[in-house]
Amino acid sequence: MSQTLSQMRLGLFIQAAGHHFSGWRYPGAQSGSENFKLIRQLTEAAERACLDMVFFGDKLVTTAQEHPSMIVRFEPLTLLGALASVTERIGLAATASTTYGEPYSVARQFGTLDHISEGRVAWNVVTTGYDSAENFTRATHPDHAQRYAVAEEFVDVVRGLWDSFEDGAYVRDAKTGVYLDAQKMHRLDHKGEYFDIAGPLNLTRSPQGHPVLIQAGSSGPGMGLAARVAEVVFTAQQDLAGAQQFYADLKRQVVAHGRDPQHCLVMPGIMPIIGATQADAQARFEQLQQWTDLDAALLLVSDRLGQDLSGFDLDQPLPDLPLPQNMRSRAKLLLDISHRDGLTLRQICYLAGGARGHKMVIGTPAQVADEMIAWFEGEAADGFNLMPSHFPEGLQLFIDGVLPILRQRGLFRERYEGRTLRDHLGLPRPAHRFAAAH
Ligand SMILES: Cc1cc2nc3c(=O)[nH]c(=O)nc-3n(C[C@H](O)[C@H](O)[C@H](O)COP(=O)(O)O)c2cc1C
Structure with missing residues (x-):
């Protein structure tokens, strides 16, 4: 059994042209990261199925060679705002960068969304693996260590700003004329290494106290940040043993921070390719794979490994390459698979073109369910x-x-029991930073 839970958590990662590089070409596939009708339909279907949340990633640069789902995309927080008003129960999660954002704005945006959605929002904290300096009037993209140092302080500032008001600060007593209890409003007065921010945020505490914090970096510093602050961890894992090790490492670090391991949920990505029979599922997969453009997949792998691989022999395993500054854990994962399983660069290209390094399960519904259950019960995942x-x-x-x-099997809910995303995930509402003072 998952170390912590009796039922698994399930989120839907929406990339509207599909997650497979060639998904948009599959017969009947709809596509388009700017197709709001489709995104809304998918979110509503996920809500009818009582999934915990839908999630939208983000990137701040683009090229024509991107994954088809990523060439263009909506600004995700605007999208969450639109989805909040057409849904009632499902959680709504999106990425915002600590490298190219401002803590005051991020606190305000997610705080606002949590109010509008009545407590269903999550922030996926990323340091942005891709050099996006050219779009933000910056001379350089900070290196990996610096990005995480900034992220640590950034998150603390945002959490502090979310506590600008204590619960119940708005009295709104028409009889006495007391609108606000000013004692319950607090400046932050943060002066740190990277940020100098006074506060208060011009927003009361949101329904969840704080929006849920997700973290998606799996490098050492990524796990360090996750263990300290994250309530959900997204990760790409290929095999059960590797996922179990990641899970155990992370939970150990969570406990070392004095936190309850139940309050940091590990949710690896999974791409199910489902068919009526194993052969049918395999045929579906092969159909998707035969459309994968090797040149495009090679660019994707080059991007993930931070190195132009066009001069490398496609039929040899990857050489020992240094880990890049960007997307470090994903680069390590692809290099490890190539070395451990002797996969050639060509095979790595097809693998990355499939699920970008995330786990893929090809089979009948029962086979997919069995594999998910094995990970859940084997302490490799709290959900997916x-x-x-x-x-x-x-x-x-x-x-x-x-x-x-x-x-x-009793491993997923029949219906929503609570109203907020914290309710679905079984996460507590954080106490206000001054709660102990009263
Ligand atoms: C499920 C999942 C979603 C992610 N979403 C984003 C994203 O939206 N934007 C982004 O810049 N990075 C995203 N990442 C990448 C990581 O956040 C991180 O930036 C990258 O892996 C580099 O960090 P690391 O070196 O700690 O692994 C995602 C990773 C995973 C596993």
């Missing part, structure tokens, strides 16, 4: 971030085929 190869069919096959099996 679902990454359908294409939409909407890839999601519907999961909902119709796999969810009923998980439910039969």
